[in-house]
Amino acid sequence: MRAFDARRITGSGRPVGGADPVGGTSPEGRSERRKGIQFGVFFQGVNSSTVWNVPESGSQTDFESFRRVIQTAERGLFTAFFLGEGLRLREHLGRLHDLDIAGRPDALTQLAALSAVTEHIGLVATQNTTYNDPIDLAHRLQSLDVLSGGRAAWNVVTTDNAWTGENFRRGGYLDHADRYTHAAYVIAIARRVWDGVAGGGAAPGPGDAPADPSVLPEPFSYDTKYYSVRGRGVLPRSPQEHPVLFQAGDSEEGRDFAAHNAEVIFSAHGDFEGAAEFAADMRARTVAAGRPADDLKIFPGQEFIIVDDASETEEKVRWVREHQISPQTAVAFVEALWGTELSNLDPEGPLPDFDPVQQITGETRGAGFRAAKAVETARQWRELSAQRGYSIRELVIHLSARRGFAGTPSQIADQLERFAEAGVVDGFNITPWLVPGGLDDIVNKLVPELQERGVYWSEYPGDTLRENLGLRAPLTRRGAGRAGGTDEATATDEDTAGRRVASGAE
Amino acid sequence: MTRSFAVIVELDDALEQDAAGVDRAPASEIARAALAAERAGVTAVSFQDHPTRIADGARYGRLDAVLRAASVAPLTGSIGLLPVVHALYNEPFHVATQLASLDTASLGRGGWIAAADPDAAIAARHGRDPLPRELADAELVDVVEAVRRLWDTWEDDAVVRDVASGRYLDREKVHYADFAGERFSVKGPSIIPRSPQGQPVVIGAAGSSAELDAALVDVAAQGAGALAFGPAAVPAVASAAAASLATARDQLPDGVLLIAQLGFALDSAGLPARERLAATAAAPTFADSRARFAGPAHALTDLLAAIAGIADGVRLFPAHLGIDLDELGRAVLPELRRRDVFRSPRAGETLRTTLGLARPANRFAAARGAGETTDDTIPSATDRLEVAR
Numbered sequence: 096m097r098a099f100d101a102r103r104i105t106g107s108g109r110p111v112g113g114a115d116p117v118g119g120t121s122p123e124g125r126s127e128r129r130k131g132i133q134f135g136v137f138f139q140g141v142n143s144s145t146v147w148n149v150p151e152s153g154s155q156t157d158f159e160s161f162r163r164v165i166q167t168a169e170r171g172l173f174t175a176f177f178l179g180e181g182l183r184l185r186e187h188l189g190r191l192h193d194l195d196i197a198g199r200p201d202a203l204t205q206l207a208a209l210s211a212v213t214e215h216i217g218l219v220a221t222q223n224t225t226y227n228d229p230i231d232l233a234h235r236l237q238s239l240d241v242l243s244g245g246r247a248a249w250n251v252v253t254t255d256n257a258w259t260g261e262n263f264r265r266g267g268y269l270d271h272a273d274r275y276t277h278a279a280y281v282i283a284i285a286r287r288v289w290d291g292v293a294g295g296g297a298a299p300g301p302g303d304a305p306a307d308p309s310v311l312p313e314p315f316s317y318d319t320k321y322y323s324v325r326g327r328g329v330l331p332r333s334p335q336e337h338p339v340l341f342q343a344g345d346s347e348e349g350r351d352f353a354a355h356n357a358e359v360i361f362s363a364h365g366d367f368e369g370a371a372e373f374a375a376d377m378r379a380r381t382v383a384a385g386r387p388a389d390d391l392k393i394f395p396g397q398e399f400i401i402v403d404d405a406s407e408t409e410e411k412v413r414w415v416r417e418h419q420i421s422p423q424t425a426v427a428f429v430e431a432l433w434g435t436e437l438s439n440l441d442p443e444g445p446l447p448d449f450d451p452v453q454q455i456t457g458e459t460r461g462a463g464f465r466a467a468k469a470v471e472t473a474r475q476w477r478e479l480s481a482q483r484g485y486s487i488r489e490l491v492i493h494l495s496a497r498r499g500f501a502g503t504p505s506q507i508a509d510q511l512e513r514f515a516e517a518g519v520v521d522g523f524n525i526t527p528w529l530v531p532g533g534l535d536d537i538v539n540k541l542v543p544e545l546q547e548r549g550v551y552w553s554e555y556p557g558d559t560l561r562e563n564l565g566l567r568a569p570l571t572r573r574g575a576g577r578a579g580g581t582d583e584a585t586a587t588d589e590d591t592a593g594r595r596v597a598s599g600a601e
Numbered sequence: 602m603t604r605s606f607a608v609i610v611e612l613d614d615a616l617e618q619d620a621a622g623v624d625r626a627p628a629s630e631i632a633r634a635a636l637a638a639e640r641a642g643v644t645a646v647s648f649q650d651h652p653t654r655i656a657d658g659a660r661y662g663r664l665d666a667v668l669r670a671a672s673v674a675p676l677t678g679s680i681g682l683l684p685v686v687h688a689l690y691n692e693p694f695h696v697a698t699q700l701a702s703l704d705t706a707s708l709g710r711g712g713w714i715a716a717a718d719p720d721a722a723i724a725a726r727h728g729r730d731p732l733p734r735e736l737a738d739a740e741l742v743d744v745v746e747a748v749r750r751l752w753d754t755w756e757d758d759a760v761v762r763d764v765a766s767g768r769y770l771d772r773e774k775v776h777y778a779d780f781a782g783e784r785f786s787v788k789g790p791s792i793i794p795r796s797p798q799g800q801p802v803v804i805g806a807a808g809s810s811a812e813l814d815a816a817l818v819d820v821a822a823q824g825a826g827a828l829a830f831g832p833a834a835v836p837a838v839a840s841a842a843a844a845s846l847a848t849a850r851d852q853l854p855d856g857v858l859l860i861a862q863l864g865f866a867l868d869s870a871g872l873p874a875r876e877r878l879a880a881t882a883a884a885p886t887f888a889d890s891r892a893r894f895a896g897p898a899h900a901l902t903d904l905l906a907a908i909a910g911i912a913d914g915v916r917l918f919p920a921h922l923g924i925d926l927d928e929l930g931r932a933v934l935p936e937l938r939r940r941d942v943f944r945s946p947r948a949g950e951t952l953r954t955t956l957g958l959a960r961p962a963n964r965f966a967a968a969r970g971a972g973e974t975t976d977d978t979i980p981s982a983t984d985r986l987e988v989a990r
Binding site: 230234 | 627631632652653655661662664665667668669671672673674675676692694695698699701702705707722726727728729764766769771772775784785786787788789791792793
């Protein structure tokens, strides 16, 4: 590994690499560290925000598109590459939704392939806790982690709807209210798998007795409320010990779940004030969960629209939005709220003059619509349209506008510098609006600008994702008394406490 | 398509520690082995897996076989990639997506060795009730059918990206799988478009009534016990293999390929294979083989040439991957090529093409009466479906 001037970013001589995979970061180093900004990239695959209807838009499915995006991201020293997952094809009014990009590979399989053509970038797989079998999921995540030399992460998502369950053996077995409790079970089981390695469980470290290869981990049993599993971990630990845990929930429950379990949270709060508020709230929750405030890194999802000349910004933003929201997409958006086909609706005209035929919207369009009161929402939309003189398409463009940065590299760098100085985020998870070329301007123009200003690293500081994120050892690898973040589920995890105090833990 | 003889080599997975107690970087080991197999010119490589067992003498279990196979997909260009996936207790929906993803990432070189071990430990790992042995095949039949239906849920030309109508996909060409079996059901559609081969190649054990593209038959499977043999026994083994294969052929529908399984160790660098086997522990998959050959390359060549007359391919389990794969590529495969028994896969060919298997028609497209729709009629088909706005 090449030398990295950690002091420039972190303000400390943080040791990198070597025998201690989680580093002995000083408290000073951690607080100073936030002066740097990191980038992740979310290759969405299924979404309405990637422009597919222009010539420069490539395949959304071919491996080459993924290779191009991840290798561009790695050239730009991005921390992580992130794949989503949706376990049922989206529907619109009871039929398959045909206007948006759909169809994407299994995240773990694709990341294993991509691990072979990258060296440093983190590989984040979104995986559902409800419709995966926990031991099997943990084994696959660990397989990717070992294969990639400690670059794997798991973005933990929950689902409870029976509609998705129709694709799986257990069907829609989970109550909505239990989804996070169940997710905690799944994480606890995964940690049992990851902590139970051959040789008695101790990773070789200074002062440890040599591992005894004949000692295989004991099988464990675990009862969730819905089913019981029995198994054991059979793989070695990766250089980062456990895959990094990501999470994205924004509800009260989701935030608490992240504070107890996650190591990175993708937030929806990308404007400065929102980000500051979110950071304060999450840090308080993290401390309340018995963890250091900086144990949870914050990465808002953001869209970047880069222009060469500031005078072009408005036009380019409009161009992107209009290609994201086609006339047909605008009508479908209104149909989803109204609950009925509106095939004669003019997207350049006003909203329907009758009320939605449904009171509560369905769940297949996405969480944003779930349980919204349709009639009330329609009233708000009409009011907004009247105030601003919006057509349907303008309204939908307004409602779907994603938070992001638009401007010249220098203008965007000014804004990012402010975030970095205030330490309200650790990085941004970029959703490119174009595949596969959507990162080119960011990597070629914005990254050098940020490097000039000393807020973006010029080399990867570590070998593993955990090191690059500046994270401590996994929660169950810090020894007794430091296993913060335990909850009802992890508290039953009796054989993970008291193993060994991982160096680097406080 | 011309009939061809497949040579599949098991790469297994030796996650071990070196003398200093450090785990060897598994990705580079796996990549090295796959690249060596491709250089040797084999048809395909297989990746053994078992979710709960740690092989005798091994320190660790195996990394997930689909992920191992995927990790070499972008590094290779001609070999088929055949992970073992146990299918009785995991989710058919995930199996279908994972294998279609492997096929897509490898540009059409993916396959699946469908294992149906009713082992209660695997069931417990998935939180499911163990399946009685007599139901294992029926369950595999259902799983393979559900997976194949999912693979067909997107017609090949379902992604239309029609700017005028605003449609990314033609939903008339994306179908629900609607599989309902005895023990599970799957709604569909798949979450990934149809893969390059239409359906990855499905390989199972002979005797299964699942819909297979190829069936694995142990050489000399008749009778009890494993058979270790040298050059002198090659004619006898060849005739025993012929009997096994004939029996298997009778159990299978026409068009299913027969793949004979055989462990092998070759004399190398002046060291007879038998001496090497006596001195060094062999790979678990070799040790588990029902028939194991040890001897000079020319004798193995004769045996494979004899098997080529009665089977469509072999799956070989090297005793020591580095040595035996090297010898196979150096001394056995060139002679088989010279005798016109075998040809190596060509870069850019799909595994189905290499194996002489047809690309499966899409059952849903056929049901929709796709006969009247050819590629260049797509615009009119979409016009018909589009609601004017």
